[in-house]
Amino acid sequence: MSVILKLKMMRENFSKMEQKIADYILNHPEEVKQLTTYQVAKICKTSQASIVRFAKKMGFSGYPDFKLSLSQDIGVRSAKKQVNIIDSEINSDDSLQEVCQKVAHENVRAIEDTYSLLDxxxxxxxxxxxxxxxxxxxxxxxxxxxxxxxxxxxxxxxxxxxxxxxxxxxxxxxxxxxxxxxxxxxxxxxxxxxxxxxxxxxxxxxxxxxxxxxxxxxxxxxxxxxxxxxxxxxxxxxxxxxxxxxxxxxxxxxxxxxxxxxxxxxxxxxxxxxxxxxxxxxx
CATH class of the missing domain: 3.40.50.10490 (Glucose-6-phosphate isomerase like protein; domain 1)
Structure with missing residues (x-):
């Protein structure tokens, strides 16, 4: 399951502190996978227990399990960045070919993201x-x-x-x-x-x-x-x-x-x- 995608999906339902933790992870995923609960807690101005609870709320057994999944997610996303894909909005001045490309890519992405969120x-x-x-x-x-x-x-x-x-x-x-x-x-x-x-x-x-x-x-x-x-x-x-x-x-x-x-x-x-x-x- 994609950790980054799940964070984005669930963010609106988090408390203010949980949103703060989520935002830090989303903005600094590479750094977070190297940090301890103590370090993340210090940066987010909260307790280590709060970081552990946050990881469990995300569906993980604890912070180490969360970090492992985050690292795997980052690896997959880095690989995808090497592929040139169309990821912009569909506009009224797009050509027929551009519209078809964007619709096809949108559908493929929806399927991939759905799979990444499967329980x-x-x-x-x-x-x-x-x-x-x-x-x-x-x-x-x-x-x-x-x-x-x-x-x-x-x-x-x-x-x-x-x-x-x-x-x-x-x-x-x-x-x-x-x-x-x-x-x-x-x-x-x-x-x-x-x-x-x-x-x-x-x-x-x-x-x-x-x-x-x-x-x-x-x-x-x-x-x-x-x-x-x-x-x-x-x-x-x-x-x-x-x-x-x-x-x-x-x-x-x-x-x-x-x-x-x-x-x-x-x-x-x-x-x-x-x-x-x-x-x-x-x-």
């Missing part, structure tokens, strides 16, 4: 939960609704009992029929969509297992989840709003889908049977 333990937990689920309700609105629809189709192909509805009132009705053996899979880029949050909250109250696919930064919907899957949070501009979140979400969905097929022979057979049926309707 494989959470991903495996999600796969196991989906395998065992009696019924799966999928929730998503706007662009996330498009991804939710794709997930529902993929799970139906695998022979799972899946429900997906865009209407808020129908969602509430469906939720009332669900129980402890069922799953609510919530897809929300921001994790702050009001209607989606309300449905998720109701599911939590009913004791339904919740899988969330949201940005890694803290958000209300993610906080309600039992299993949390991450997507990248990018700059709030045209590119990020229209392109990258969808690509990031789809990447995680495809990873789950492929893993489910590989884990279950019956699901693999369902896919092959579906492909055979569809083939008969091709010209």
């Amino acid at each position: 494989f333990k959470e991903l495996e937990k999600a796969v196991k939960a989906l395998e065992k689920a009696k019924r799966i309700m999928i929730l998503g609105a706007g662009f996330s609704g498009v991804v939710a629809k794709d997930l529902s189709y993929k799970l139906l192909e695998l022979g799972k009992d899946v429900v997906f509805e865009m209407d808020f009132h129908i969602q509430l009705s469906l939720l009332s029929t669900m129980g402890a053996k069922d799953i609510l899979f919530v897809i929300s880029y921001s994790g702050k969509t009001k209607e989606v949050y309300e449905i998720t909250k109701k599911a939590k109250e009913r004791g339904i297992l919740i899988i969330t696919l949201t940005t890694i930064a803290g958000n209300p919907i993610r906080d309600l989840g039992d299993i949390s899957l991450n997507t990248v949070e990018l700059n709030k501009n045209f590119r990020a709003t229209a392109l990258s979140p969808r690509i990031s979400q789809m990447t995680v969905i495809d990873m789950l889908y492929v893993r489910l097929i590989l884990e279950n022979k019956e699901m693999e057979e369902n896919i092959l049977e579906a492909m055979e049926i569809v083939k008969n309707f091709k010209l």
Whole structure:
């Protein structure tokens, strides 16, 4: 998991002191990988215990583990800097070729960043939960609704009992029929969509297992989840709003889908049977 990317994603949800520590690390990554907790604490005017807690909040066992991952991240990023890539905004005066290059690069970067933020333990937990689920309700609105629809189709192909509805009132009705053996899979880029949050909250109250696919930064919907899957949070501009979140979400969905097929022979057979049926309707 990319330490630097995760720091950027989580920064808004840090306390003022944690933001100060994060900013120092982001601005001086090469120096930090050589410093002790005492030295970093002195520079940031805080305690060594605070530095250790910060490392643990980032998901590491301690400061040495954090430094090791930071060093590895710096190495990967240094290698990428050797490659000439287009990393500027899409502008109205760009040529068609420039627009295509930038869109292609943006999509590739979204996939790479999504992979770097993966928590494989959470991903495996999600796969196991989906395998065992009696019924799966999928929730998503706007662009996330498009991804939710794709997930529902993929799970139906695998022979799972899946429900997906865009209407808020129908969602509430469906939720009332669900129980402890069922799953609510919530897809929300921001994790702050009001209607989606309300449905998720109701599911939590009913004791339904919740899988969330949201940005890694803290958000209300993610906080309600039992299993949390991450997507990248990018700059709030045209590119990020229209392109990258969808690509990031789809990447995680495809990873789950492929893993489910590989884990279950019956699901693999369902896919092959579906492909055979569809083939008969091709010209």
